[in-house]
Amino acid sequence: MVKEKGPNLKVNLGTIELDNPVITCSGTFSSGLEYGKFYDISKLGAVTTKSFSLKPKKGNEPPRTCEVACGLLNSIGLQNDGINSFKKDHLPYIKKLNIRVILSIFGQDIAEFRKIAKEIVDIRQDIIALELNLSCPNVEKGGMAFCTSTDDIKNITHEVKQITKIPVIVKLSPNVGDLSMPAISAREGGADAISLINTVIGAAFDIDSFKPKLGNIQGGLSGPAVKPIAIANVYNLYKENILPIIGMGGIYSWEDAVEFMIAGAKAIGLGSVNFVNYMAGIEILENIKKYLTSKNITDINSIIGRASDKIKR
Amino acid sequence: MVKEKGPNLKVNLGTIELDNPVITCSGTFSSGLEYGKFYDISKLGAVTTKSFSLKPKKGNEPPRTCEVACGLLNSIGLQNDGINSFKKDHLPYIKKLNIRVILSIFGQDIAEFRKIAKEIVDIRQDIIALELNLSCPNVEKGGMAFCTSTDDIKNITHEVKQITKIPVIVKLSPNVGDLSMPAISAREGGADAISLINTVIGAAFDIDSFKPKLGNIQGGLSGPAVKPIAIANVYNLYKENILPIIGMGGIYSWEDAVEFMIAGAKAIGLGSVNFVNYMAGIEILENIKKYLTSKNITDINSIIGRASDKIKR
Amino acid sequence: MKLLDAEIVNNIRIGEGLYKMEFFSPYLCKNFKPGQFINIKCSPEGLFDPFLRRPFSIYDIENNFNVVSVLYLVRGKGTKYLSGLEKGDNINFCGPLGNPLSFENDKKVLLIGGGIGIAPLYLMAKKLSGQGALVYFLCGFKESNFRLLEKDFLRLNADYKIYCEDGMWGEVGIVTDEFASGKNKFEDYKVYCCGPLEMLKKLQAIFSKYNNTVIAILEEKMACGIGVCMGCAVKIKQKGGFAYKKVCSDGPSFNLEEVLFG
Amino acid sequence: MKLLDAEIVNNIRIGEGLYKMEFFSPYLCKNFKPGQFINIKCSPEGLFDPFLRRPFSIYDIENNFNVVSVLYLVRGKGTKYLSGLEKGDNINFCGPLGNPLSFENDKKVLLIGGGIGIAPLYLMAKKLSGQGALVYFLCGFKESNFRLLEKDFLRLNADYKIYCEDGMWGEVGIVTDEFASGKNKFEDYKVYCCGPLEMLKKLQAIFSKYNNTVIAILEEKMACGIGVCMGCAVKIKQKGGFAYKKVCSDGPSFNLEEVLFG
Numbered sequence A, B: 001m002v003k004e005k006g007p008n009l010k011v012n013l014g015t016i017e018l019d020n021p022v023i024t025c026s027g028t029f030s031s032g033l034e035y036g037k038f039y040d041i042s043k044l045g046a047v048t049t050k051s052f053s054l055k056p057k058k059g060n061e062p063p064r065t066c067e068v069a070c071g072l073l074n075s076i077g078l079q080n081d082g083i084n085s086f087k088k089d090h091l092p093y094i095k096k097l098n099i100r101v102i103l104s105i106f107g108q109d110i111a112e113f114r115k116i117a118k119e120i121v122d123i124r125q126d127i128i129a130l131e132l133n134l135s136c137p138n139v140e141k142g143g144m145a146f147c148t149s150t151d152d153i154k155n156i157t158h159e160v161k162q163i164t165k166i167p168v169i170v171k172l173s174p175n176v177g178d179l180s181m182p183a184i185s186a187r188e189g190g191a192d193a194i195s196l197i198n199t200v201i202g203a204a205f206d207i208d209s210f211k212p213k214l215g216n217i218q219g220g221l222s223g224p225a226v227k228p229i230a231i232a233n234v235y236n237l238y239k240e241n242i243l244p245i246i247g248m249g250g251i252y253s254w255e256d257a258v259e260f261m262i263a264g265a266k267a268i269g270l271g272s273v274n275f276v277n278y279m280a281g282i283e284i285l286e287n288i289k290k291y292l293t294s295k296n297i298t299d300i301n302s303i304i305g306r307a308s309d310k311i312k313r
Numbered sequence C, D: 001m002k003l004l005d006a007e008i009v010n011n012i013r014i015g016e017g018l019y020k021m022e023f024f025s026p027y028l029c030k031n032f033k034p035g036q037f038i039n040i041k042c043s044p045e046g047l048f049d050p051f052l053r054r055p056f057s058i059y060d061i062e063n064n065f066n067v068v069s070v071l072y073l074v075r076g077k078g079t080k081y082l083s084g085l086e087k088g089d090n091i092n093f094c095g096p097l098g099n100p101l102s103f104e105n106d107k108k109v110l111l112i113g114g115g116i117g118i119a120p121l122y123l124m125a126k127k128l129s130g131q132g133a134l135v136y137f138l139c140g141f142k143e144s145n146f147r148l149l150e151k152d153f154l155r156l157n158a159d160y161k162i163y164c165e166d167g168m169w170g171e172v173g174i175v176t177d178e179f180a181s182g183k184n185k186f187e188d189y190k191v192y193c194c195g196p197l198e199m200l201k202k203l204q205a206i207f208s209k210y211n212n213t214v215i216a217i218l219e220e221k222m223a224c225g226i227g228v229c230m231g232c233a234v235k236i237k238q239k240g241g242f243a244y245k246k247v248c249s250d251g252p253s254f255n256l257e258e259v260l261f262g
C-alpha cells in the first residue's frame, strides 16, 4: 500500500523554516531533555529554550508559582545558568535528540544582549533562530522597560542579528496596550518574526496571612485564562501585516492551536500546557494533521489568518 | 438577648459613603429589578446601573457573548435605552426597592457627557454617585479613545462634576498598560474614586466556520480568568495612593472579595458572577461579615490595603 | 422564578449523545408553563469550568411524582458534565425563566420540531391535547438516535409524524418536506416550531405564503438568562428596521415572521 | 517515569478530611522507590479547573495486588475532586518523580512525620524494616483524625509512637516533645522527616546540636513536577550563600541542615 501523503505542514517565518508549526514556549520546556523522555520531541517544529542571560541568574524568592482560575501565575525571575551553560550543558543533548532549537536570550540592556550575541556566534549552525525576550514582566530592569521603548527593541534586534547572523524572533508582552509599535520596531530592527504573547501581569494575595502568594508579589499569568487576550493580539497584529507571528498564550488543545492559526499565527507555542499534559506537543501536532485531513485541507498555510477573510468590515 | 454588634462595614470613597463595600458592576445587574426577585438588594452597599448614553443605543451584532475558560467574552456594545429611560423606567423602581444607586454613563465625546450631565441634574438626590465609563473596549469611538487621552479623562470628570454636583467615579480599562496616568487625570478632574478593572480585550474564533465567535469580533473578557490581572492593578494603584479604589474583575466568592480589599480596594464590584449565582451579592456580603468576625476584626477598613503592610521592600 | 437545588431521580442515555434527566421539583411542577425554560449550573460547586449556566427546556412534567425531565444532547463541556451525573446527585437550577405561551384560543395546533428542538414541544403537545386541542406533532431528525422517544409520542393524545434523514425511522427526509406540495394542509392551525436555524429559516419562507400564526421558540447564547446582560439579542422586525430583543426575557417565543435571521 | 491512566480500586474516607485512594498500577509497583512522588491530574479531562497537577507521595504498595495507595488530606479544589472519585473511575498520573532515597547503610532509622507528612514515611518504614533495619516511627498529629491508621502501623515491623495535640491518641503533645529532654536518644540513627514547615524548622534547630544525618522531604508548590519550570525552588545553603534547588527534580529530599527556611 502506498502511504497516503498527509497535508503540508511546512511554514516559514521570514527566513525561518519549520517542518510544522508546533513549537514550545520559552521557560516551559527547558531545552527539551525532560520531555524527550515522554515522546520524540524532534518531531516538533522547534523547541524554544528557557531564556538565558549572559551570567547565571538566581531567580526570584519563592513561592514562585501560584495556581489561579484556569491558569497560573509565575515569578520564576528568569533563573538560568547563563549562556555558557547552554553551550556546555544543553547543546550536546539538543544535538543528540536532533531538536530544532530556538535559543531564547535576554539581557538587562543593549550591552548585555551584545555580549550574549558574541558568545553564540560560534554555535550559530546549531540553532535555527534566536528569540529575544524583551517582555518578561518578572524582572524589574530587563524585560518591561524595553517594551515601552521602541528604540531599544529596534536597536537590540539589529545588533543581535548583525553579530550572530541568526534569524531573530522578538517576543512581545501584552502589558503595554497596543502591540503595533513594538512590532514595527522589531521589523525595523530586522526581526524575522514576533512571538506573542508573553505572560500578563497579575498578582494574588492570601486572605489569612495578608501576604502575596508569590515571593515577588507580582508575576506573569499564563494558561487558558489568557487565551482570548492572546487571540485578540494575534488577530490584530496579523491584520496589520507587520511580521510573521508565533502565537501563544493559553493553548491547551489542538483546537486552541488551530484557533491561533485561524487568527493569524504562522506557528504556535505551547507553554503551561506542558506542565499539565507532558504529551501535549505530539498530541496537538497529530491532531492538527487529522483536522486538516478531515477538512480536506492540503496545506496548513491556507488556514493561517483565515478569520480575516471571513470578516467583511 | 442583645443582638451582638457585628464588625463595622462602612467605607468611604471620597465623599461617597457606603454602608458596606459590596456593590455590583455596571452592565451585569441592570438597575437591580431582576435581582430584587432573588434577595433584598437594598442590603448591598450600592448597585451600579448599566451604562447609559444620551440617546438610545442599539448595541452590537449578535452573537454577543461567548464562554471562554473561566470567564466570558462580551460584545454587548452598550445597548441601552438612553438616559431618559433611566429616569422614566428605572428610577421609580430603584426608589421603591430602596437601592443606593450609582449611575453609570458614557458618551462619545465631552459634549455628550456634558449633555447627559445636564439631564441628570434634576435627579441628583436619587443617586449616590456617577460612574463614568471611559473604558469599555466594545465601542470604537466612545470608550477606548478616552483612556489613552488623559486630558479627556480630566476634562470630562471636571465638567460632569461641575454640572451635576454628584460624586464621580471614573472607571478604567486595563487595556492601556499602566493605569497611573489615567488615575491621576481622574483625580485632577476631581473624581472621588476610580473603578477598576473594566473588561480585558479578547477574541475567539470558531475552527469550523473560521468565523469570530462574537458578532463584533472582539469583546471584553471578564470572570475569574481576569482576577489576577485586576488584583495586580488594584495593588499597584493602591500603593500609589491616587484615589480610593473600587476593585472588580473576576470576583466569584467572598474570598475573592476579601482578596481585593487586602490588595487595596475600598469597595468591591460583582460582575459576571451575578450571571452564575444570582444570590452572589448577599452571600458575599454575609460571608465577609463572618470572615471579619472569625478574625476578630471590628472594622473592615483595617484590612484595606493590608497586603502592602506585609511587604517590606 | 427561584434558584434551587434539586435531586436527580434518573439520568439515562436514550440514544447516541441523547440523555433524559429527571429531577425532583415540586416547585417547577407547580409553576413551570410551556414555553419557558430553566438554567442549569453545569459545573461542581466552586469550580469555574464551565463558567456559565446552560439553558434547557422542560421536556415533561410528571405531577404525580413531582418530577420534571430535561431532554438534552451532549454538545460540549456543560452537557458532558450533566451526562455524568447520577441518581442522587444534585443540580442547581433557576426557573421558570422566559415567558409562558398562551394556548387560550388554540383549537388546532401544529408543532414542528427539528432535532433537540422537540424538547419544549413535547410538554406543549401534552398540555394542548389535555385541554382538548387537536394536535399534530411533526418531528424531523438527522439520525434515529431519538427513536426511543417513540414510546413517549405514543402516550400523547396527538397525531405525530416523524421524518428522519437516515431513513431508519418514519419517513425519509426533512420536516419541511411536509410542505413540499405547496398547498397548506394546516390552514386553520396555530403553529409552534423549534429547531435548528436552517429549519426556522425554511419555515419562515414557507409560511410567508400562508396566514397561519407561527410562533418560533428561539435559541441564542445566554450569559445571565434573566434579562440583565443583553447578551441573547435577536433581531426582531419593527417599522423602519429592527430592534434587538432578548431571547431570555422577551422570548424565547417570537412571531416567526418578525424574526430577522442573521 | 511514565504518564499513565490508572483505575481506582478504592477511595475511602478514613478520618475527618482524610482519604486513602488505592489504584491499580503494576508499573508503579515495580518502579516506585521510597522518597519519590507522583503527580495527579485533579480535574476531569478537558477541563481546566483546577489547572495544575498535584504532587502526592505513595503511602503504600501492595505488590501482590499491583495496587498502590495515596493518603491525602482534602485541602482545596484538587484534593476535593480526588475525594469525589470512586472505585472504577480513572486518574491520570505521572511517576515516579523525584529522586529515590538510598537506604543502603541505614541500620537504625528514625522517621519523624507531622500530619500528612507521614504519607511518604510509611512506605519507607515498611521497606526499611523489610531490609532488616531497626525502625522507630515517630508521628505527630493535631487531631486524632489519622487514628484509623493505627492498624497500618501495627502491621509494620517497627516501633512507633504517636503524639496527638488533642490528647485523643497516643501521647499528648507535639512530635518535637520527644527531644525535650535535650539528650539525644537516637544518637546512631539516620533520621528522615516530613511534615509542616514549623516542625521542620524545630527539628533543624534540635538536630543542629547532634551529629545525626537528617534528611527532610520537602514540599513546595509545583507547576511542572519534572524540573522544567523552576517553580518549586528552595534555598539550599552553599558556601558563601545559597543556591535555589528544585524540590521536584533535585529533591524532594534534602539534608535538613542545608535547608534555608524563608
Ligand SMILES: Cc1cc2nc3c(=O)[nH]c(=O)nc-3n(C[C@H](O)[C@H](O)[C@H](O)COP(=O)(O)OP(=O)(O)OC[C@H]3O[C@@H](n4cnc5c(N)ncnc54)[C@H](O)[C@@H]3O)c2cc1C
Pocket: B066, B067, C037, C050, C052, C053, C054, C055, C056, C057, C058, C070, C071, C072, C073, C074, C075, C076, C077, C078, C079, C080, C116, C119, C120, C218, C219, C220, C221, C222, C252
Ligand atoms: C431557551 C433554550 C432552551 C434550550 N433547551 C434545550 C433542551 O431542552 N435540550 C438541549 O439539549 N438543549 C437545549 N438548548 C441548547 C443548550 O442550551 C445547549 O446545547 C447547551 O448550552 C450546550 O452547552 P455545552 O456546554 O454542552 O456546549 P458548549 O458548546 O461547550 O457551550 C459553549 C457555550 O455555548 C452556549 N451554547 C452552545 N449551544 C447553545 C445553544 N444551542 N443555545 C444556547 N447556548 C448555546 C453554552 O451555553 C455555552 O455558553 C436550549 C437553548 C436555549 C437558549
Ligand SMILES: Cc1cc2nc3c(=O)[nH]c(=O)nc-3n(C[C@H](O)[C@H](O)[C@H](O)COP(=O)(O)OP(=O)(O)OC[C@H]3O[C@@H](n4cnc5c(N)ncnc54)[C@H](O)[C@@H]3O)c2cc1C
Pocket: A066, A067, D037, D050, D052, D053, D054, D055, D056, D057, D058, D070, D071, D072, D073, D074, D075, D076, D077, D078, D079, D080, D116, D119, D120, D218, D219, D220, D221, D222, D252
Ligand atoms: C512532593 C510532595 C508530596 C506530597 N505528598 C502528599 C501526600 O501524600 N498526601 C497529601 O495529602 N498531600 C501531599 N502533598 C501536598 C499536596 O500536593 C497538596 O495538599 C495538594 O497539592 C493540595 O491541592 P488542592 O488543590 O487540594 O489545594 P489548593 O490549596 O487548592 O491548591 C492550590 C495550589 O497549591 C498547591 N499546593 C497546595 N498545597 C501544597 C503543598 N503542601 N505542597 C505543594 N503544593 C501545594 C497545589 O498543588 C495547587 O497548585 C505533597 C506535596 C509535595 C510537594
Ligand SMILES: Cc1cc2nc3c(=O)[nH]c(=O)nc-3n(C[C@H](O)[C@H](O)[C@H](O)COP(=O)(O)O)c2cc1C
Pocket: A025, A026, A027, A028, A050, A051, A074, A076, A078, A104, A133, A136, A171, A197, A198, A199, A221, A222, A223, A224, A226, A248, A249, A250, A251, A269, A270, A271, A272, A273, D223, D229, D231
Ligand atoms: C513557568 C514559566 C516560565 C516562563 N519563562 C519564560 C522565559 O524564560 N522566557 C520567556 O520569554 N517566556 C517565559 N514564559 C512565558 C511563556 O513562554 C509563554 O509566553 C506564556 O507562558 C504564555 O503561554 P501559555 O499560556 O501557553 O503558558 C514562562 C512562562 C511560564 C509559565
Ligand SMILES: Cc1cc2nc3c(=O)[nH]c(=O)nc-3n(C[C@H](O)[C@H](O)[C@H](O)COP(=O)(O)O)c2cc1C
Pocket: B025, B026, B027, B028, B050, B051, B074, B076, B078, B104, B133, B136, B171, B197, B198, B199, B221, B222, B223, B224, B226, B248, B249, B250, B251, B269, B270, B271, B272, B273, C223, C229, C231
Ligand atoms: C455582559 C457585560 C456587560 C457589561 N457592560 C458594562 C457597561 O455597560 N459599562 C461598564 O462600565 N462596564 C460594563 N461591563 C464590565 C463590568 O462592569 C466589569 O467591569 C467587568 O465585567 C469585570 O468584572 P467581572 O469579571 O466580575 O465581570 C460589562 C461586563 C459584562 C460581562
Ligand code: FES
Pocket: C221, C222, C223, C224, C225, C226, C227, C228, C229, C230, C231, C232, C233, C246, C247, C248, C249
Ligand atoms: S441572557 Fe442575559 S439578557 Fe438574555
Ligand code: FES
Pocket: D221, D222, D223, D224, D225, D226, D227, D228, D229, D230, D231, D232, D233, D246, D247, D248, D249
Ligand atoms: S515543579 Fe517545575 S521545576 Fe519543580
